[in-house]
Amino acid sequence: MPSSSENIPKSLNGWASTGKGKQLENLELPLKTFQDDDVDMRITHCGICGSDIHTIDSGWGPTNYPCVVGHEITGVCTAVGKNVTHIKVGDRIGVGAQSGSCGECDDCKSGHENTCSSGKATFTYNSKWPTGEEAYGGYADKWRGHSRFVFKIPENMSNEIAATFFCAGVTTYAPLKRYGVTKGSKVGVIGIGGLGHFAVQWAKAMGAEVVALSHSDKKREDAAKLGCSDYVVTSNKDEMKQHNSTLTHIICTAYSSHFDWPANLNLLKTNGTFILVGLPEAPLAGIPAGLLAVRQITLCGSIIGSPSDIQEMLEFADKTGVKPWIQKYPMSEVNKAIEDFREGKPRYRFVLEN
Ligand SMILES: NC(=O)c1ccc[n+]([C@@H]2O[C@H](COP(=O)([O-])OP(=O)(O)OC[C@H]3O[C@@H](n4cnc5c(N)ncnc54)[C@H](OP(=O)(O)O)[C@@H]3O)[C@@H](O)[C@H]2O)c1
Ligand SMILES: [Zn+2]
Ligand SMILES: [Zn+2]
Structure with a gap:
C-alpha cells in the first residue's frame, strides 16, 4: 500500500479512443492495482505525439480499445509506494513512452531498458502491466505506474515545457x-x-x-x-x-x-x-x-531512450537551453487538437492541459 495516502483512487477519467475514426470519449477506466514500487500522478499536461495518432487509427496493427493514449506526461505526485525513494508526494514528475521493463534481460541489465528484449516491457498505453492490467496514458486526469520510469522535473522547467521532452x-x-x-x-x-x-x-x-x-x-x-x-x-x-x-x-x-x-x-x-x-x-x-x-x-x-538517456537529456537541455515550441489546448478540447494535428498545424508540439 502507498505510504502517504489512505484514499487511493481506483479509477481515472481519460479521453479514450474506442475505435478507428471515432472521436475520443471521456470514460472512467480502472487504474492498475497500486504496488509498492508505484507512483500516483495528478496529470497537469500531456503532449500529443505522432505515435498517439498511429495508435488511435490502429495504424501499426489492431489497438486494444478503449485506449487512452498520451506518453509525454507531466504532473504532481500524489502517492508513492513504500519502495519508492527518489520521488515524494508533491514532487513535479514526468513519464514518457515506456512505463516498465523486465529488468532481467541483457538490455535491461546494461541500462538499455528501451530495447528490453524479453517482450515484457510495458509501454505507457496500448500495453499491459505484468499484472495483466491495461496501461492507460496521459490524456487523462491521473496516471499510475512503476517509479523506475518516473523522473523529477528540473526546478527551472515548467510542467508544460517538460512534457514533450519525455518522448519527442x-x-x-x-x-x-x-x-x-x-x-x-x-x-x-x-x-x-x-x-x-x-x-x-x-x-x-x-x-x-x-x-x-x-x-x-x-x-x-x-x-x-x-x-x-x-x-x-x-x-x-x-x-x-x-x-x-x-x-x-x-x-x-x-x-x-x-x-x-x-x-x-x-x-x-x-x-x-x-x-x-x-x-x-x-x-x-x-x-x-x-x-x-x-x-x-x-x-x-532508434526507439525512444533509456531512463539514463532521459536523465542525461534533461541535464543537457538545462545546460544548452534547448526548449520545445509548444501550443496549449485544454484537455477537454482534445478532439479539436487531434483534428488540428492531422492537418499539420503544430508549431511544433501541441500540449494538453488539465
Ligand atoms: N522511434 C521512436 O521511438 C518514436 C518516438 C516518437 C514518435 N515516433 C514516430 O515519429 C514520427 C513523427 O512523429 P511526430 O510526433 O514528430 O509527428 P509530427 O509532429 O506530425 O511531425 C512529422 C513531420 O513529418 C513531415 N511530413 C513529411 N511529409 C508530410 C506530409 N505529406 N504531410 C504532413 N507532414 C509531412 C512534417 O514536417 P515538414 O512539414 O517539415 O515536412 C511533419 O511535421 C511518427 O511516425 C511517430 O510515430 C517514433
Ligand atoms: Zn511519442
Ligand atoms: Zn528487459
Whole structure:
C-alpha cells in the first residue's frame, strides 16, 4: 500500500479512443492495482505525439480499445509506494513512452531498458502491466505506474515545457548522441514537426551544422530560428541535388509511405548515417541496395531512450537551453487538437492541459 495516502483512487477519467475514426470519449477506466514500487500522478499536461495518432487509427496493427493514449506526461505526485525513494508526494514528475521493463534481460541489465528484449516491457498505453492490467496514458486526469520510469522535473522547467521532452525530446537526443553528432557534423533533419524541431536544436547544441529537409516551404523562417543554416524543400529535385554528398547524418522523423529513398540517401557523404525514428504504417520500400553499398551508408532505427538517456537529456537541455515550441489546448478540447494535428498545424508540439 502507498505510504502517504489512505484514499487511493481506483479509477481515472481519460479521453479514450474506442475505435478507428471515432472521436475520443471521456470514460472512467480502472487504474492498475497500486504496488509498492508505484507512483500516483495528478496529470497537469500531456503532449500529443505522432505515435498517439498511429495508435488511435490502429495504424501499426489492431489497438486494444478503449485506449487512452498520451506518453509525454507531466504532473504532481500524489502517492508513492513504500519502495519508492527518489520521488515524494508533491514532487513535479514526468513519464514518457515506456512505463516498465523486465529488468532481467541483457538490455535491461546494461541500462538499455528501451530495447528490453524479453517482450515484457510495458509501454505507457496500448500495453499491459505484468499484472495483466491495461496501461492507460496521459490524456487523462491521473496516471499510475512503476517509479523506475518516473523522473523529477528540473526546478527551472515548467510542467508544460517538460512534457514533450519525455518522448519527442529523448527520441531525437538519444540517437544523435549515439551516432556521434558533434562539431564538424552536418545533420539533415527530415520533417520539422514535434520530433524534428527537437532534432534541429539538439544537433545544433551538439555543435553540428543543421539542414532542414521539409515537404513544403512553410517552415523556412522557423527552421532558421531553430538553428538551421539551410532549408531544402524535399520535392524540389534540383534543390535536393545541390546538397548531394554533403551530410554526415540524416535523422528522419517523417512517416509517409511514399519516400524517395534514392534522393534522400544521395544527400549523405560516404560512411554517412541515416537514422530512422519516424514509423510509417507500411513496410519500407524502394531502398536502393547499391547506393547503400557504394556510399557505405549505415541505415538504422532508434526507439525512444533509456531512463539514463532521459536523465542525461534533461541535464543537457538545462545546460544548452534547448526548449520545445509548444501550443496549449485544454484537455477537454482534445478532439479539436487531434483534428488540428492531422492537418499539420503544430508549431511544433501541441500540449494538453488539465
Ligand atoms: N522511434 C521512436 O521511438 C518514436 C518516438 C516518437 C514518435 N515516433 C514516430 O515519429 C514520427 C513523427 O512523429 P511526430 O510526433 O514528430 O509527428 P509530427 O509532429 O506530425 O511531425 C512529422 C513531420 O513529418 C513531415 N511530413 C513529411 N511529409 C508530410 C506530409 N505529406 N504531410 C504532413 N507532414 C509531412 C512534417 O514536417 P515538414 O512539414 O517539415 O515536412 C511533419 O511535421 C511518427 O511516425 C511517430 O510515430 C517514433
Ligand atoms: Zn511519442
Ligand atoms: Zn528487459
